[in-house]
Amino acid sequence: MITATRRGVLSATGVLTGALMVPVAIGASRTRAATPAAVAPNAWLSVDGEGHVGVALPKTEMGQGIMTAIVMLAAEELAVRPGDVKVSIPDGDAARFAPITQETGGSTSIRELWQPLREAAATARVALIAVAAKKWGVPAGECAAHEGTIVHRTSNRSLPYAALVADAAAAPLPKDAPVLPTSSYAVVGKPFRRLDGDAKARGKVEYGIDVILPGMRYATLAQSPVFGGKLAGVDEAAARAVPGVLGVIKGDDVVYVLATNTWAARQGLAAAKPQWHADASRTIVNQAEIDANVTAGLAKPGFVAATSGDLDKVRQGAARTFTGTYHQPFLAHATMEPANCVAQVKDGHCEVWTGTQIPSQARSVIATRLGLPMEKVAIHNRTMGGGFGRRLEPDMIERCVDLAKQVPFPVKLVWTREEDVAHDWYRPVYADRFNIGLAADGRILSWEHKIAGSSIMARLLGDKFTGVDDDAVDGAINPLYGADARKVTFQQVESLVPTSWWRGVGGLRSTFAIESMIDEIAHSLGKDPIAYRLSQISDPRAHAVLETVRAQSGWGEKTAAGIGRGVSVLHVWDTYMAAVAEVSVDSDKQITVRKVTVAVDCGQAVNPSGILAQIDSGVNFGGSAALFGEITIAGGQVEQSNFHDYRVLRMNEAPVIHATIIESSEKPGGMGEPPNAIIFPALANAVFAATGKRLRSLPLQKELQKA
Amino acid sequence: MGEIMAVTLTINGERRTFDVPPEMPLLWLLRDVAQLTGTKYGCAVGLCGACSVLLDGVRVFGCQTPAGDAVGRSITTIEGLADQPLGKALFSAWNEVDVVQCGYCQPGQIIAAAAMLKENAHPDDADIDAGMSGNICRCGTYPRIRAAVHRAAQIHAEEKA
Numbered sequence: 001m002i003t004a005t006r007r008g009v010l011s012a013t014g015v016l017t018g019a020l021m022v023p024v025a026i027g028a029s030r031t032r033a034a035t036p037a038a039v040a041p042n043a044w045l046s047v048d049g050e051g052h053v054g055v056a057l058p059k060t061e062m063g064q065g066i067m068t069a070i071v072m073l074a075a076e077e078l079a080v081r082p083g084d085v086k087v088s089i090p091d092g093d094a095a096r097f098a099p100i101t102q103e104t105g106g107s108t109s110i111r112e113l114w115q116p117l118r119e120a121a122a123t124a125r126v127a128l129i130a131v132a133a134k135k136w137g138v139p140a141g142e143c144a145a146h147e148g149t150i151v152h153r154t155s156n157r158s159l160p161y162a163a164l165v166a167d168a169a170a171a172p173l174p175k176d177a178p179v180l181p182t183s184s185y186a187v188v189g190k191p192f193r194r195l196d197g198d199a200k201a202r203g204k205v206e207y208g209i210d211v212i213l214p215g216m217r218y219a220t221l222a223q224s225p226v227f228g229g230k231l232a233g234v235d236e237a238a239a240r241a242v243p244g245v246l247g248v249i250k251g252d253d254v255v256y257v258l259a260t261n262t263w264a265a266r267q268g269l270a271a272a273k274p275q276w277h278a279d280a281s282r283t284i285v286n287q288a289e290i291d292a293n294v295t296a297g298l299a300k301p302g303f304v305a306a307t308s309g310d311l312d313k314v315r316q317g318a319a320r321t322f323t324g325t326y327h328q329p330f331l332a333h334a335t336m337e338p339a340n341c342v343a344q345v346k347d348g349h350c351e352v353w354t355g356t357q358i359p360s361q362a363r364s365v366i367a368t369r370l371g372l373p374m375e376k377v378a379i380h381n382r383t384m385g386g387g388f389g390r391r392l393e394p395d396m397i398e399r400c401v402d403l404a405k406q407v408p409f410p411v412k413l414v415w416t417r418e419e420d421v422a423h424d425w426y427r428p429v430y431a432d433r434f435n436i437g438l439a440a441d442g443r444i445l446s447w448e449h450k451i452a453g454s455s456i457m458a459r460l461l462g463d464k465f466t467g468v469d470d471d472a473v474d475g476a477i478n479p480l481y482g483a484d485a486r487k488v489t490f491q492q493v494e495s496l497v498p499t500s501w502w503r504g505v506g507g508l509r510s511t512f513a514i515e516s517m518i519d520e521i522a523h524s525l526g527k528d529p530i531a532y533r534l535s536q537i538s539d540p541r542a543h544a545v546l547e548t549v550r551a552q553s554g555w556g557e558k559t560a561a562g563i564g565r566g567v568s569v570l571h572v573w574d575t576y577m578a579a580v581a582e583v584s585v586d587s588d589k590q591i592t593v594r595k596v597t598v599a600v601d602c603g604q605a606v607n608p609s610g611i612l613a614q615i616d617s618g619v620n621f622g623g624s625a626a627l628f629g630e631i632t633i634a635g636g637q638v639e640q641s642n643f644h645d646y647r648v649l650r651m652n653e654a655p656v657i658h659a660t661i662i663e664s665s666e667k668p669g670g671m672g673e674p675p676n677a678i679i680f681p682a683l684a685n686a687v688f689a690a691t692g693k694r695l696r697s698l699p700l701q702k703e704l705q706k707a
Numbered sequence: 708m709g710e711i712m713a714v715t716l717t718i719n720g721e722r723r724t725f726d727v728p729p730e731m732p733l734l735w736l737l738r739d740v741a742q743l744t745g746t747k748y749g750c751a752v753g754l755c756g757a758c759s760v761l762l763d764g765v766r767v768f769g770c771q772t773p774a775g776d777a778v779g780r781s782i783t784t785i786e787g788l789a790d791q792p793l794g795k796a797l798f799s800a801w802n803e804v805d806v807v808q809c810g811y812c813q814p815g816q817i818i819a820a821a822a823m824l825k826e827n828a829h830p831d832d833a834d835i836d837a838g839m840s841g842n843i844c845r846c847g848t849y850p851r852i853r854a855a856v857h858r859a860a861q862i863h864a865e866e867k868a
Contacts, residue, residue, distance in 0.1 A: 193803075193805040197806065197807035243728060261731075262735050335811075336811040337811045338748065616850050617808060619847060620849060648845065650842075650843060651849050653840075656850070
């Protein structure tokens, strides 16, 4: 909240509260303290002395369009054009943005910023109005913000923000400034072209991988193919014989080749032929063992994530019970921009230039790693060539800093695609098992859902983990489907494979399993899958998205042989979404996704163009994984290496997508992940409709070949 | 392996000489030596198209094209496309359709589209499938890329008329 005390702190430091905590020595742009006074309701939104609205993005931009959405919200409240807002990507700085976290994931950005962002902008607006009203001697209530000015319509007077900022900055910030009613929105809720699109198309946006510093050298690395293995040997002479190679730097479980350019580094690494030995203390495993261990986890009681009613008693009264077990594989992120980082460690300072979803956490991690105070570490964040959760891990920064501290120049470390695929932090292997009891009329009476798999939260929480991974069970503990009794359990099962967040996280796992199970039940009962879902769901917003896709997808219309439609619905991340996928399966069992129809109620839409883009994105990103995506382990190492064996959809395989945004004045929900989660079961259910084959494991294309 | 030589190339109409092994792929020469970072690294094995450039107007993968092979030919990168009428039409269409998400693959997508439109001024959807399937987009912007290619063809035709 904005308070007089907060104002007192801010007045000393202008808009640069956080940045000024960083010593001048290590940053390039630390000299703005001389900037004239600004109206700064917080440390990242301001109106400067020239009247420009400035926003330092409190969330990171990885393609999801949060930059544009944030600017639209600020522009709306401050009555300026979004294109006129000065937007910057700030360094990692937890203190500057607190209580907001810069860490960006879990479809949280708009949900987290919706209130504080609008309140901050409204505070600035009301502050500017107060100065104008005072100058004119009129009630503030008669004044309004309009196109970068404050206007008093009855007297036809106006003053630009620039003429008001100095006085507004000198006065206490207003408290409890009212945000605009959503009914008055002129910008928010209308499609807006993303602000960074044109520069990206022209190749003019600097991603982390594009950073070039004076005197910078280039490097690449190899890490032990077997997880946990150590470097056994390397042919340094052969590497050094490659023109342009400057040196070979060995670590415990890594080897770097430094060069004057990336190609020489890659050639040097190939010549170095690093040898590895497996860590004898760790068990070398194969995929079949990992899968078997996870499935065995379902036989354990697990930790109770949710329970209601007397499950055993209610189940005894069921006319029929259905069981189903579903398996989901490891997945890599395979961002278009491979793992990379630029760093310089010099004179007790560390500077990092990279695209990361965790700029402030990375700062802390690197400070600890180097034994430096936080203020001696700067994370200069860049826009990302895809995140999808990959850049929620600091490993690519850690690897680069470990190298940078050993050399006297800035270094750019670019992983090969092969390293990127084989040393990802993977979406866990999961198994889900249901036992669902129905009344004679098909009504769901009892609902038992057991989940087993790696726990990312357990890794992050350490001793504080109590057995249930709150993220993994997202979407499972409170599903759309009612039941008289319910029990949901989670059993952690680890392997040596590192796991982490992957677009859709727990909600994706839950949605695939639940929406596959419900589809099986509907078909077994001889009921229409949409009608059955509607009969078992009471939430009207879920009904609306299902009815929309039923009306718009051709649902119920007769299809040719080999063509089928599958439906799915979800309510996760405060968003309701339904999809109908239409697939064809040919005589060689090749699946083609013909068309996907999506309806979404994500509450108040901020940028409909961005929402529709996220739907295109999730359908193709998730569709790629549902059809083809699988990371497998043999002899303790990843078997896949590049886009030939980690296949993704291409233009000629991408479906036609028809999406509808249902108008809503509810609070905004997340949009980064729902479309990615909704497509998995929609496709599996469509393959069943097309072929009669129920695929309970992924990826679908491989499983259909086996079926 | 890879003796360093003076390699003279014409990049976006400008003749420049680089001291590199002639077998260095254009991708790395452009990014690390010429400092033209609009050409992106994605896979280095010709699977993703992020490193696409035009060589005498034809799309090649920069990761698969030794710099020596480009001597005496005209290289156009995404930075150089802005100066061409077709490039202007493409950027205009990409902007109008609001194609971009993370944007990392888009320079390569636009280069591929330019090469296709040079050969076929009015591609249909099947032509776009054929011409654009060498480029991966992990953000799944394919529907809007398709729309933007159609729109660029229209803009370019109107300008020529």
